[in-house]
Amino acid sequence: MTSGAPTLEPALPPSTERAVPDGWVRVDCHVHTVASGDAVTTLGRLAEQVAAHRIDVVFLTDHNHLAGTADDLSRAVGCRVVPGEEVRTGSGEVLGLFLTERVPYVLPTREAIRRIRAQGGLVCAPHPYDPERSGLGGHLDELCRDGLIDAVEVFNAKIEDQRHNRAALRAARAYGLPGTVGSDAHDPDGIGAAYLEMPDFDGPRAFLEALHHARRYGEHRPHARRYAR
Numbered sequence: 001m002t003s004g005a006p007t008l009e010p011a012l013p014p015s016t017e018r019a020v021p022d023g024w025v026r027v028d029c030h031v032h033t034v035a036s037g038d039a040v041t042t043l044g045r046l047a048e049q050v051a052a053h054r055i056d057v058v059f060l061t062d063h064n065h066l067a068g069t070a071d072d073l074s075r076a077v078g079c080r081v082v083p084g085e086e087v088r089t090g091s092g093e094v095l096g097l098f099l100t101e102r103v104p105y106v107l108p109t110r111e112a113i114r115r116i117r118a119q120g121g122l123v124c125a126p127h128p129y130d131p132e133r134s135g136l137g138g139h140l141d142e143l144c145r146d147g148l149i150d151a152v153e154v155f156n157a158k159i160e161d162q163r164h165n166r167a168a169l170r171a172a173r174a175y176g177l178p179g180t181v182g183s184d185a186h187d188p189d190g191i192g193a194a195y196l197e198m199p200d201f202d203g204p205r206a207f208l209e210a211l212h213h214a215r216r217y218g219e220h221r222p223h224a225r226r227y228a229r
Contacts, residue, residue: 010155010165011181011194011218016053020197025056027196027214030086030095030126030153030182036062039186040224043076046191050079053192059182061086061095061126064105086126087112092136095124095153098204109139113148122150122204124180129167130159144175150208154179155218157193162220178211187224194218 020026032039033046039062041049050058058077060067061084067073073081084097089109096103096116103115113123125143128135136143143149152172155165172179183193198214201207 010162010169010179011216013219014192014195014217016055016192016195019054020056023200024197025080025200026054027057027059027198028055028183028185028191028194029059029097029124029180029196030061030156030184031058031191032062032086032184032186033060033067035065035067036086036186037065038063041185041188041191043073045188047076047078049188049191050077053195055079055191055195057082059084059095059097061097061182064088064102066099066102069100084121087116088134091139092128092134093126094136095126097122097124098207109136109143110148113143120204122208123148124151124153125149125168126153126182127156127159127164127168127184128152128171129164130156131164133158140171144171144177149175149177151178151180151211153182155181155194155216156184157182157190157218157221158184158223160220160222178208178214179216180211181216181218183218183221189224190221193221 057080059082088105089112091109098121154169181194185191196214199210201210
């Protein structure tokens with residue numbers, strides 16, 4: 001078992017009324033803004049929501065777009081922001097985390113991963129088994145075996161059927177990979193639906209190590225009606 005979460009489920013119900021332990025942070029690993037093209041959350045509204053839900057760190061992962069630098073985004077949002085990108089590849093979407101340069105979309109998957117890692121970023125597999133979205137699905141095993149995946153999103157708050165989140169959790173455990181969670185929020189009401197509580201970290205390697213001790217929290221919270229498929 002690669003996480004400190006005391007449950008076989010992908011996540012426990014969220015509750016942000018209490019503070020996290022000293023030296024720990026509350027982290028949402030998958031958030032979108034208006035820059036994604038299918039989202040309505042502005043940086044200002046994101047700032048309001050992360051403050052309300054006591055989120056300490058946000059991975060901003062707009063679709064095929066790098067929103068800015070860590071310093072500029074952190075000042076705008078009022079919490080630590082890690083730039084990332086949800087990249088559409090030939091085999092499905094991947095999350096590039098800790099990025100400094102945009103990765104073009106619809107590249108072959110291995111080339112997209114090469115470009116993420118070339119800039120010191122991490123590769124996460126979001127919603128890999130959700131049939132409603134473009135996850136890596138059947139390609140995940142091969143990529144994990146080849147050491148090309150750094151983490152698997154084991155809880156995504158937009159997935160209603162928890163069997164798909166549990167399948168992602170099983171895959172992460174099978175390959176000894178840490179699990180992330182994400183609200184996948186495209187609207188302000190989605191913020192707070194899912195997060196990790198984990199030891200604080202500084203940079204990608206420390207993040208991966210801290211993930212192994214993380215506690216996962218999340219609940220299904222659907223997209224706003226305008227984004228229903």
